[in-house]
Amino acid sequence: MTLTAARPGTPARAIESRPLRNPDATSSEVMTRRGWWLVVLNFLIPGSAQVLAGNRRLGRIGLGATLFMWTLIALGALTGLLWPTGLFTFVTGSFLPDFLSALRPLPLTVVQIALLAYVALWIVLTIDTLRLVRLVRVGPLARVAMAVVAVVLLVLSGSGAAYAAQIAGSTRDALSSLFAQSGPIVPPSDGYYNILLLGADSGEGRDSMRFDSISVVSINADTGATTITGIPRDMPHFPFAPGPMQDKYPDGHQGYADPTCGWGSGVNQLRTEVEVCQNGDALYPDARANASEPGIEATKDAAEGILGIQIPYYVLIDMKGFADVIDALGGVDITVQERLPKGGPAYDGQPVDDWAFGWIEPGAQKMDGDTAQWYARSRYTTSDFDRMRRQRELQEAILAQFTPQNVLTRFQQVAESSTNIVQTDLPQSLIAPTLVDLALKAKDQPINTLELTPEGGVDEYDPDYAQVQQMVRDALHPATATEEPAP
Secondary structure, three states: OOOOOOOOOOOOOOOOOOOOOOOOOOOHHHHHHHHHHHHHHHHHOOOHHHHHHOOHHHHHHHHHHHHHHHHHHHHHHHHHHHOHHHHHHHHOOOOOOHHHHHHOOHHHHHHHHHHHHHHHHHHHHHHHHHHHHOHHHOOHHHHHHHHHHHHHHHHHHHHHHHHHHHHHHHHHHHHHHHOEOOOOOOOOEOOEEEEEEEEEEOOOOOOOOEEEEEEEEEEEOOOOOEEEEEEOOOOOOOOOOOOHHHHHOOOOOOOOOOHHHOOOOOHHHHHHHHHHHOOHHHHOOOOHHHOOOHHHHHHHHHHHHHHOOOOOEEEEEEHHHHHHHHHHOOOEEEEEOOOEEEOOOOOOOOOHHHHOOEEEOOEEEEEOHHHHHHHHHOOOOOOHHHHHHHHHHHHHHHHHHOOHHHHHHOHHHHHHHHHHHEEEOOEHHHHHHHHHHHHHHHOOOOOEEEEOOHHHOOOOOOOOHHHHHHHHHHHHOOOOOOOOOOO
16 A cells, blocks of 8 residues: 545545556556456456446446346256256246246246347447557557457357357247147146157158158156157058047048048048048137147047047147258267168159169268158158158157257257247147156156057057057056066
8 A cells, every 4th residue: 555645735645556447557568467457357257347447337237237147147057957947947937827828938038138238238348448448558569469359258258148148039939939838738647648749741742741650759757758659650440539530430440432532541641631621620620729730630539549548739740841950950870771762752663763863871870851851751662660660760869869968059950940840739838847857857768669560569451459559558557577467
């Protein structure tokens, strides 16, 4: 501490010299050292440079905002580590009741606005810090270096906050687009949440959208253990669950008389039959209001009748944009068992080389979206049951790619591609906390599969649906070592 002369007429007082606020402007060395301190402080603790050397009011605003952001980040990280489901539930607004569902995007909107406001404040603080440095008073080389370093540090730190704001906005938009903001939550049926998973193909070369892949995802409501049951798309003469289609076909589906409504009695023809050749909106008048379609609801009733379980929800994935999701994830790892052609359709007697424009070769591959799409679609040199197996492999490979690191680094692309191809009636309030919590429990568990194919003991031409339903019960409720086998 040094003593300086007091003003004439005032008592002598001890005044501490503060070189950051009152530097020796005649010394280039002092001003250069002071300048670097201010630039570094502005980066490490935005607002501190102003408190020490400039407008204290602006500095207090900067420090307050910085401490507030640090507190939120620390709380968010701690909550994400100890209670990730709670964090997801809060930021997505899923804790709000249905009558306030319109406000569910609000938390992420507030986060996005706060981050963008902080970036704007940081820009103001950086410009003000360069003013406080008094570049004309520092050394010639330091003059340029300080300006460049200050801008680079601002870009590095500010771009991180801006990217976080972009992720918050993309998450909000994706959730609003993908999931119903409100809707009843159906409790688990016999211990499981069952979701109909449909793969449709409206891409090039298709004259209509049909459900080429039909399966049911069953998630154990306690453990999160997941079982995927594949239903052959050509499964014939199937029963329906109670409802309008069972009223029309009390003895099981027998096909439709008009050939324009499908080429057989397979379950994948239901959408065309119900929505083109019957008055689907009269059969399922509430479907569209509940984020579904009559053809989907008819297929849901068929899947319930086949498997003997309640299926309240569906997820539809359109193969037309399927490749975009895989490309957004950086590709998928698949081991190809046999050589498969790209292209189609083929006609009887037409050599494969006449219509195939490429081949998928056997062996381990990192598939891009286009190759993976043909891997799932190709069937002209194999059977539909082989294609079911490949589609299940692809589903598991995609789930394996949805790691936190992969999704975080590619979040923008994944979110944009998903909203273009996914349609569902899952309510957002079921996603969080329920399904998110179950997904965390299930992440280290293998996915069980049940294929209703000849290899699994199901007659493809005349299925025994009582047998099929027993197979499903055995898969979802396996006997423990201490239980007696069912008679």
